[in-house]
Amino acid sequence: MAIKERIGLYPGTFDPITLGHTDIISRGAKLVDRLIIGVATNPSKTPMFSLDERREMVIRETQSIQKETGTAIDVQPFNSLLMHYAEEIGATCIIRGLRAVSDFEYEFQMTAMNYKLNPDIETVFLMADPALQSIASRLVKEIAIFNGKISDFVSPTVEQEVIAKIKA
Numbered sequence: 001m002a003i004k005e006r007i008g009l010y011p012g013t014f015d016p017i018t019l020g021h022t023d024i025i026s027r028g029a030k031l032v033d034r035l036i037i038g039v040a041t042n043p044s045k046t047p048m049f050s051l052d053e054r055r056e057m058v059i060r061e062t063q064s065i066q067k068e069t070g071t072a073i074d075v076q077p078f079n080s081l082l083m084h085y086a087e088e089i090g091a092t093c094i095i096r097g098l099r100a101v102s103d104f105e106y107e108f109q110m111t112a113m114n115y116k117l118n119p120d121i122e123t124v125f126l127m128a129d130p131a132l133q134s135i136a137s138r139l140v141k142e143i144a145i146f147n148g149k150i151s152d153f154v155s156p157t158v159e160q161e162v163i164a165k166i167k168a
Helices: 019-029 051-069 082-089 101-117 137-145 156-167
Strands: 007-012 034-040 072-078 093-098 122-127
Touching: 007 019, 007 082, 019 034, 019 051, 019 093, 019 122, 034 051, 034 082, 051 072, 051 156, 082 101, 093 101, 101 122, 137 156
Parallel strands: 007 034, 007 093, 034 072, 093 122
Antiparallel strands: none
């Protein structure tokens, strides 16, 4: 009997990808055979970066993680219901990061709904590294807009891209 490939899905808007995201990606990659990072379009958000820009940013920022872990990492855009996308790609689990109690409340509801839609796809929660728990893409953008320092929250390349986008 062949062992089923463990495919994890880590969804997000990644606008921009932060050190918190890359921490969860690095740790999540150790749990699965293949990790698909789903770059989402979210109608309730107005992104700073286009879908293609965010996808390219995530690809670049995760290349070293793929080399370090040996896990295949694939970055794909998606614009459907998360559970439909997870089924489409054959995901065995959805990986989510938790930063605070407020994240837990939202994720708890989402997990219950996703379980009702497909009880065969597990949701795995990873606690954010304590040094990275305060990072949120929304706050990174706000700090940058007001000329604050974001180098503690994103890679140097992402920092340059955010600053360039604000100046454009």
